[in-house]
Amino acid sequence: MGEFELIRRYFAAAPCARGGPGVALGIGDDCALLAPAPGEQLAVSTDTLTAGVHFPDPCPDAFGLGQRALAVSASDLAAMGAAPLGFTLALTLPSVEPAWLEGLAAGLAQMAEQCELRLVGGDTTRGPLSLTLTVFGRVPAGQALLRSGARPGDLLCLGGAPGEAGGALPFVLGQRAPEGDACRHLLARYWAPQPQFDLGLWLRGRATAAQDVSDGLVADCGHIAAASGVRLVVETARLPVSSALAELFPADEVLRLALGAGDDYLLVFTLPPEQAPALAVAWPQAQVIGRVEAGSGVAVLAADGQPMTLAQTGFQHF
Ligand code: ADP
Ligand code: MG
Numbered sequence: 001m002g003e004f005e006l007i008r009r010y011f012a013a014a015p016c017a018r019g020g021p022g023v024a025l026g027i028g029d030d031c032a033l034l035a036p037a038p039g040e041q042l043a044v045s046t047d048t049l050t051a052g053v054h055f056p057d058p059c060p061d062a063f064g065l066g067q068r069a070l071a072v073s074a075s076d077l078a079a080m081g082a083a084p085l086g087f088t089l090a091l092t093l094p095s096v097e098p099a100w101l102e103g104l105a106a107g108l109a110q111m112a113e114q115c116e117l118r119l120v121g122g123d124t125t126r127g128p129l130s131l132t133l134t135v136f137g138r139v140p141a142g143q144a145l146l147r148s149g150a151r152p153g154d155l156l157c158l159g160g161a162p163g164e165a166g167g168a169l170p171f172v173l174g175q176r177a178p179e180g181d182a183c184r185h186l187l188a189r190y191w192a193p194q195p196q197f198d199l200g201l202w203l204r205g206r207a208t209a210a211q212d213v214s215d216g217l218v219a220d221c222g223h224i225a226a227a228s229g230v231r232l233v234v235e236t237a238r239l240p241v242s243s244a245l246a247e248l249f250p251a252d253e254v255l256r257l258a259l260g261a262g263d264d265y266l267l268v269f270t271l272p273p274e275q276a277p278a279l280a281v282a283w284p285q286a287q288v289i290g291r292v293e294a295g296s297g298v299a300v301l302a303a304d305g306q307p308m309t310l311a312q313t314g315f316q317h318f
Pocket of ligand 1: 090
């Protein structure tokens with residue numbers, strides 16, 4: 001199968017490549033043409049997933065990889081309060097294996113449909129397996145959710161129970177035998193994270209700062225703290241606890257995963273206190289987990305209210 005047949009069969013012919021609102025021209029020309037409405041800004045983000053770094057190599061679950069690759073990129077749009085528009089896929093493959101490619105394309109298509117993102121272009125090359133996805137969203141000018149707006153007195157909030165994708169890792173890596181409903185739940189959170197688009201849209205005009213948790217809760221809170229010039233206080237007693245994690249791991253490990261494991265793609269955000277009642281009604285799974293103070297950095301308070309010291313906060317490549 002040649003390069004162009006591969007592109008046509010697995011990508012250009014996919015339902016998510018058919019175009020849609022805001023896509024004036026999709027796959028097939030030198031560029032795609034995107035057309036956000038007048039008064040909107042284009043939100044753009046790129047993520048690379050490399051075999052052996054971001055997912056197991058070899059990767060038996062091509063479908064899961066396709067879903068996950070798009071979800072992690074799409075989550076950046078959600079974190080900006082952007083509505084989905086389209087994405088491109090730069091795919092590097094060591095060889096053409098039709099069954100594997102079919103799985104990858106199907107996983108991508110499924111997540112694309114779920115996120116309402118259209119595949120508008122890409123590139124296909126030979127080399128060690130990696131995927132680079134660039135996602136495009138649209139947001140009314142000036143209304144994107146930035147990391148830089150948190151103010152002392154705001155509440156620190158999280159879009160759900162953290163640590164579940166991190167809890168799936170021993171099963172993904174084959175260190176533990178995958179059995180039971182709780183394990184299946186964690187694996188689904190790892191392979192098919194759900195970008196919180198609706199929450200992001202709801203936060204527009206309400207939240208003072210937001211981002212998605214990709215490197216670990218404490219590490220990512222650190223980015224908001226630095227960008228906003230404030231101190232974030234995480235009260236561990238207020239963290240939502242995943243029942244699946246609680247079933248499979250001892251309590252101290254659940255807490256370690258909640259604070260330090262990345263890959264959940266929940267939104268973490270700061271909210272003026274007067275917005276808290278509306279949040280509780282509209283997003284019962286979201287939770288106030290702490291507060292914003294004057295100062296710098298991130299403080300984590302143990303259940304007894306005393307500051308904890310953490311060995312390592314979040315994943316870094318270098
Ligand atoms: P060019 O040489 O002009 O960069 P290519 O031959 O690489 O174009 O690609 C032809 C068309 O197919 C372009 O519209 C490109 O965006 C699209 N394309 C290439 N690879 C992929 C892919 N993996 N997924 C989606 N579209 C792709
Ligand atoms: Mg090209």
